[in-house]
Amino acid sequence: MVWIDPELTWNTSxxxxxxxxxxxxxxxxxxxxxTNGIVATMQHSSRDLLVYSNGTVKHTVIINAEVNxxxxxxxxxxxxDECPVAIQAWSTxxxxxxxxxxxxxxxxxxxxxxxxxxxxxxxxxxDRNYIMVSLRIKPANxxxxxxxxxxxxxxxxxVSFALPLTGGERNSFKVxxxxxxxxxxxxxxxxxxxxxxxxPIIRTHFCICLIILVVSMLVSLVLTRVxxxxxxxxxxxxxRTGTKNTRRREEEQSExxxxxxxxxxxxxxxxxxxxxxxxxxxxxxxxxxxEENEKSQWIANLLDKIFFWIYFILGTVYFCTMTTVxxxxxxKVDHFDFWYDQNY
Numbered sequence: 459m460v461w462i463d464p465e466l467t468w469n470t471s472x473x474x475x476x477x478x479x480x481x482x483x484x485x486x487x488x489x490x491x492x493t494n495g496i497v498a499t500m501q502h503s504s505r506d507l508l509v510y511s512n513g514t515v516k517h518t519v520i521i522n523a524e525v526n527x528x529x530x531x532x533x534x535x536x537x538x539d540e541c542p543v544a545i546q547a548w549s550t551x552x553x554x555x556x557x558x559x560x561x562x563x564x565x566x567x568x569x570x571x572x573x574x575x576x577x578x579x580x581x582x583x584x585d586r587n588y589i590m591v592s593l594r595i596k597p598a599n600x601x602x603x604x605x606x607x608x609x610x611x612x613x614x615x616x617v618s619f620a621l622p623l624t625g626g627e628r629n630s631f632k633v634x635x636x637x638x639x640x641x642x643x644x645x646x647x648x649x650x651x652x653x654x655x656x657x658p659i660i661r662t663h664f665c666i667c668l669i670i671l672v673v674s675m676l677v678s679l680v681l682t683r684v685x686x687x688x689x690x691x692x693x694x695x696x697x698r699t700g701t702k703n704t705r706r707r708e709e710e711q712s713e714x715x716x717x718x719x720x721x722x723x724x725x726x727x728x729x730x731x732x733x734x735x736x737x738x739x740x741x742x743x744x745x746x747x748x749e750e751n752e753k754s755q756w757i758a759n760l761l762d763k764i765f766f767w768i769y770f771i772l773g774t775v776y777f778c779t780m781t782t783v784x785x786x787x788x789x790k791v792d793h794f795d796f797w798y799d800q801n802y
Contacts (some may be wrong), residue, residue: 495545535600656789685758
């Protein structure tokens, strides 16, 4: 800091010294405040300062501050925003200290997942100066730990349509994916950024992915039932199937009774004819059942293919749209709400 104190001037003709070193505790020094700082401390870097004959004073101070700044995290993990650090000295109605900034240098701008792109001096008016700090999240680590697993799980769910409907392998695999993704969200719940005026859209993305997995699992379960029974309405299908089985049993029992009664009256050739009829009806029943199963399987496979292509197209469009929104869209945040009046 450099300032002028008229009370510290002297005549070099009387005192042939152009500059002196004086202790800080005996000299007035300006107080600098961080307006939007939660905690701010100002320390003298030395116990002495330099004073020139014209009253100019040079000194160095160190300010450590924690700044309250709401950062736009809507685009997380591709978030980037600017954060002001308001630096002021005491001044009221033109009386006080006026700051004039000179040089600004950024040192070591990368820590952890955050990176500082640039810093510069700006002002809203003469008595309101601030350092605008541009911040950006390094997207590599959050992308690998958050976005990539969700994409891979959805991809695995799409590939699971290659498994057959019958047998239960596909349904078991889809249930495993849903449970795995639920555990994944529970683990990451405390690590995701908190809510704000611009809440991270990645939370919505995870909810949509979970809904997609659950819908895919339910559709697979329904299609498995269709492949077995050939109907979507479970109760009606079950009743119809039971009615058909009852009728078949009654017909078979009546035929057996007729066959038993006619055995006494028919000769050997009649017995052979009756036996052949029963065999033919049994084979016809098997053929009809096989045709019904094939028809049910064909309907289920057709619906399965239609749902897969709908799933694939909508899933691809969704991920492209969500990635574009995360990268391009900007949520507006008022960074200067700590200045309470509206005339800045």
